[in-house]
Amino acid sequence: MLSVGVILLVFMMNYFVDKRQQQPNMTQSxxxxxxxxxxxxxxxxxxxxxxxxxxxxxYEQKQKVDSVRMYYGQSGGMLSQYKxxxxxxxxxxxxxxxxxxxxQxxxxxxxNTKQQQRNKVKKRFNYHFTEL
Incomplete structure (x- = not known):
């Protein structure tokens, strides 16, 4: 009984140490x-x-699509602004x-990527840089 308790304690400690060290919701693009x-x-x-x-x-890494963004700015600069x-x-x-x-x-x-509706615009976004 004591060995089961020790094994359970070690497992729980590993679980919480791993959880603390991981960066939550790390975003990739x-x-x-x-x-x-x-x-x-x-x-x-x-x-x-x-x-x-x-x-x-x-202990598998999972990725989920979160959003679609338009990054914008001046050519040659870092694109940090987005919509x-x-x-x-x-x-x-x-x-x-x-x-x-x-x-501007x-x-x-x-x-749209469906075969029967190929090349059909699903949604259109208009942005004017002076208004962003």
Missing amino acids: VSLTTSTSPDRKNIVEVKKMYRQSTDYFD ELKGIQPSKVHDVDVYWKSN HVIIDVI
Whole structure:
């Protein structure tokens, strides 16, 4: 009985030590597309964001699609500003198109990937950089 208690205690200590050392919800991303404005001064990058966690029953790393974001800024600089593309299911986004209406106005189309509706725009986002 004592050995069962010791084994259980060791298991629980390992569980809590592992949980403390892990960074919760570490975010990773995959770039879907990048586009530069006609005057080459502005740039946008559309990324699919993933949340990572550990399943403690089998100690496996799991990733879940969290959101789709449009990062924007000046060419040559770090793209730290972003706008989240809302009203879509992030896990079903596989293709996007970016069009520039002007050097400050960008249009992002989320494309439907179903075979019978290929190349049909599912959702359209309009952003003007002066309003962001």
